[in-house]
Amino acid sequence: MLKTYRIAVLPLAAAWVFAASPSPAQDRPAAPETSSVPNAQAVVIQGKKIRRDRKSVRIDARSGSSCAFMRGFSPYDEDVMQDYLEHFGGNRDTAINDPGGDETDPLRPGARVRDVAPFGSASQDNNGQGSSPGDRVTSTTPGGCTQADVAAASGRNSILRHDKTLTQAFVVFDSGDYPKALELFEKSYQKIGYDEAAFMLAKMYLAGLGAPADVEKGIFWLKKVAEARFDPKDEEIFDPAAPFAMSTRANATMTLASIYLTGAGVPRDPKEARKWFEKAYSIGFIPAAHILGQIYQNGLEVPVNVDKAIKYYERAGEFGFTPSQYELGLIYYAGEGVPEDRKLAARWLMAAASGGHPDALYEVGRMYDLGDTLPQDSAKALVYYKEAALKDQPAAQNALATYFYSGELLDKDLNMARKWFEVAANNGEPDAMFNLAVMLMNGEGGSEDLVLAFVWLKLAEMSGLEKATSLAAKVAARLSPEQRDRADAILNPTPA
Template sequence: MKDRRTVCDNGRPSLKLAACSALALASLASLASLAPAGAAPAAAPPATPEISVVTVLGRMPARRAPELLRLDRASASSCAYDFSSAGDELIDSYLDSFHSSGRSGDFGEMGVSLEGEFVPNGTAFNDASPYGDASRDGPRLDGIDADGRGGACTQSAYNEAGARNQIARKDKTLDQAYAAYDARDYALALRTFKVSYNKVGWDEAALMLGSMYLAGQGTARDPKEAIAWYIKVAEARRLGTHYSRFNPSNPEYANPRIQSQLHLAQMYMEGVDVPRDPARARAWYQEAADLDHVPAMFTLARMLQSGYGGAKEPAKAAKLYAGAAKAGYLPAQYVMARLHQAGQLVPQDAQAAFDLFQQVAVNPRAGNRKIHAEFALAQAYDEGIGVKAEPTRALAFYKVAAVAGHAGAQNALATYFYKGEQVARDLPLARKLFLAAAVQGSDTAMSSAGAMLYLGEGGAKDPVQALAWLRLSAKLGNEQAANTARIVEKRMTPEDVARAEAVFKGGAK
């Protein structure tokens, strides 16, 4: 297996180490033209800043016209409409659309479909009729809802749903509240959101009230009141409006219930206006994860893996990571690649790691993870890990990652140019690359750069800078650099050693 970390081929002290001087970005960029024939360069979309915040909050979707609003199947909360898959066909059929005359969904009145096909008893419900579907008895759902209550849907449940839907269809208070908010009339917006919530119970209204109390918009800041409003939405038995679960393919599409849960999780995680409480934060992330919110699944997995906010649960963490990665969530794909690479939480699987790194590397939104993934792919092709060894492809990926500023890739690429493997030997470029990696903290690059500076390889001799880099590398635990530093120091004048010591102390701060 080739060692790309240093040009020294044995463990003996040697001055024949690869190294480099400070590398200008223009010099690095020129590497793209140095790819050997047949090399397959990796795609390099523009990098974006890496997101390090653990909480990912979505953006509210565009509001729909009231006459087109599809209310949630849980509008009637006195029976098992909530959380019961047995009610999906029934409720979805009558709440699918409200813009036609006197019907809801794909079914006409009296249990007959629009195509004239007979619909099984109870699957047609018209909220405009006196009792939903007056021609039929209400169906009974045998399931048990989330609160443990039986699944019988009584006539009063139909009455409640019909009345609430009729009110909601004609309600304009929510749009009026948003209009006032957009006009920055926060006092009016606050009052109107309250009217809207009291009239219809819109989750959006409660969410906005929580955020306004937290920000002090239209009222004095009141974190306790904000939390109370967030909890109204986060713990609401009725799920809300026409959108419910998080859609992994559209991360910006958000649900008021999940939004509230994430607000609460973030407040307790970071101690925003409340005492920091990791256990509560973890509980709220769990709530959001239970609704398939993928970023919440990822954050919860990190907490379960580390034991933050409760006991460590590695098996559950691995399952959440895998679920988020399968949904296409980039941070989870990267973490799963690392886990498979190291055999942590999951079995070691070089092929799975390689495949996941490939997915990250081609993602234009990967940011810094893209650079690390490209370096991982370069190592895989270089050493034949999870894929057949292909030095030309390894070199291509090293170049892309090096130009992007990855210290490991710069160090590996410098070794190629120092030794003349796959490329023509180029000591000045090797020296520049080693120094570029050294500046970023690579102890092996520091050692190689120090040797080249002392020997004058790829540029002028500079024993003072050489000894400073060697000592700094030794301080980071590089024994080879420590041995080389002792040899170099014996060949230097006391004055030069003192100057190197001053440089070292300045760089080691």
């Protein structure tokens, strides 16, 4: 881990003064509202929509066993693969499979047909072959599709287009009639095979909605989604702006992984959990790679393997997943299982900070502040601290409070300093607890309050800040019996 640069600025401690550039008053971040009395226990434990003609369906190679679009072609033929991944067909089909073919011919591979007239209308020339599937069931094109395939694909598309069971199931679910919703979701799945229906069934069985909780049934329905045939064109598209957005399939897969990882209703099985995390990553859900990195970095029932962890973190980090970028920064900064490389660490931390990762913002600010690897630049440090503080990063909030307290290169504002120290203290930052206690003792930035000063010093001590111990003892000697009782009530609240 990076060395944390602790800031203690008040008169009763050694002063670490952070230089910062002037900031216009209107640019100052307002401190969030906090409760003046801490919760002691909480403080210490801490796609683009595509318009489609729903009557039209592009025949899929899997819609009939005789459809063999890829037969005879190398799977590494880029043109063929690209066309297949996009929509099984397109202009390339004509050139490769049926030179000079007519796109209106329903048997042409990749042809688009309408389920209301899959074999053409009466006005079309069907080569005298009739218009029912039975007329040419054995006829195939070079791609392998028969009229039976056309009929199957068209029939399913027609059912899908007219089906209302999934919508009805969600309406009933929202109304609170869970037993009926359970019935409708199962009917919807049996009729069409909606992933959404299976996933809802899984969640309802896991939560005990509409039926007694049944983890086994929940897992059964999750696997219906997670183990369904995977179409490469359905690979997850990672969006750094919404990194945890996921499809129903990814959601089901990650839910399975979580169940086995935590032992939620089943024996805990990290190996099975890893299998599902790998599955989620294989379909493009990038955060799963980060979790796999954590598993190998921390040795979660596997040997610690930093090299494997780095590989997973790098895969996710290259997509712009900031938690992985941050972890890589920490690993290279400390030389954790790899040669120390501060410059590489700074690059990964800068990348994570650019993506808004709160801890990375703080660490980059700290590096600029100290001239650690990055050039010393107090103005840049303040910018990073401010951004991290606004994202609720406790150490950065403490640093920002320090600027307001010291008044160096910022207008001195004890009221604002006290507010930010309180925010950071409530977020579990021990130095902020200490600093806030000193301000409460001295009546700086607000009224004097020895009781709360003692409470915050004890919480800082409980959080591991050794210097708080002696000061807490001094404050305790100044408290009346009534004040000490009030402090004890805050530190040891009566269970509700």
